[in-house]
Amino acid sequence: MRTTVVFDIGETLVDETALWESWARWLGVPEFTLYGVVGGLAAAGRDHQEFVELVKPGSSFAAELAAKEGAGQGWADSDLRLYPDALPCLQALARDGWRIIVGGNQPAAFERLVEDLALPVDLVTSSASLGAAKPDARFFTRIAAAAGVAAEECVHVGDRVDNDVVAARSAGMLPVHVRRGPWGVLHADDSAVDLQVSSLAELPALLRGLADENP
Numbered sequence: 001m002r003t004t005v006v007f008d009i010g011e012t013l014v015d016e017t018a019l020w021e022s023w024a025r026w027l028g029v030p031e032f033t034l035y036g037v038v039g040g041l042a043a044a045g046r047d048h049q050e051f052v053e054l055v056k057p058g059s060s061f062a063a064e065l066a067a068k069e070g071a072g073q074g075w076a077d078s079d080l081r082l083y084p085d086a087l088p089c090l091q092a093l094a095r096d097g098w099r100i101i102v103g104g105n106q107p108a109a110f111e112r113l114v115e116d117l118a119l120p121v122d123l124v125t126s127s128a129s130l131g132a133a134k135p136d137a138r139f140f141t142r143i144a145a146a147a148g149v150a151a152e153e154c155v156h157v158g159d160r161v162d163n164d165v166v167a168a169r170s171a172g173m174l175p176v177h178v179r180r181g182p183w184g185v186l187h188a189d190d191s192a193v194d195l196q197v198s199s200l201a202e203l204p205a206l207l208r209g210l211a212d213e214n215p
Helices: 017-027 031-044 048-055 061-070 086-095 109-115 137-146 161-170 181-186 200-213
Strands: 004-007 099-104 123-126 154-158 174-178
Touching (some): 004 137, 017 031, 017 048, 048 061, 109 123, 137 154, 137 161, 174 181, 174 200
Parallel strands (some): 004 154, 099 123, 154 174
């Protein structure tokens, strides 16, 4: 029985536009250039962190993130911006009795930014705290264990087919793909996607339907 919904963060609950704007400023390139590079990486199925190597040859994501944090800017230099459908979705799921977990591939410091949003969730964590990052199956088993459930009891919601659909399914979770953000739009028609929403507003009804089918 599915009892728990695990949400990815970036481009699922949080609009990452401000984050990418901060990276463009840090690297000294126009925002449009950075967006194009990130979109190209998404289309090619490559690691998005390669944007640093492409925009600033000779550097790396790890080096620039450390320098950015050292300059007091952190992962993002502003508060997180929720998608408009995120909070109503979480509230509806909470009313329906779902246990709600939030966690993605972020540093531990990112958890505080999410916690500051005061969302109606049961747990906020990150790949750094879990000691494993998607698509590693240990990310999913550990986040389930942190919530006190088995992976097979979880629905995973995210925008990436590789990290959030294929990997979650392999770990035993039921994946729901969100069609937004560069990865979500570019890979929306991937054959690996079984369940998909274009807005989180559609998710509560989808999960109620699944619960009715599998009481």
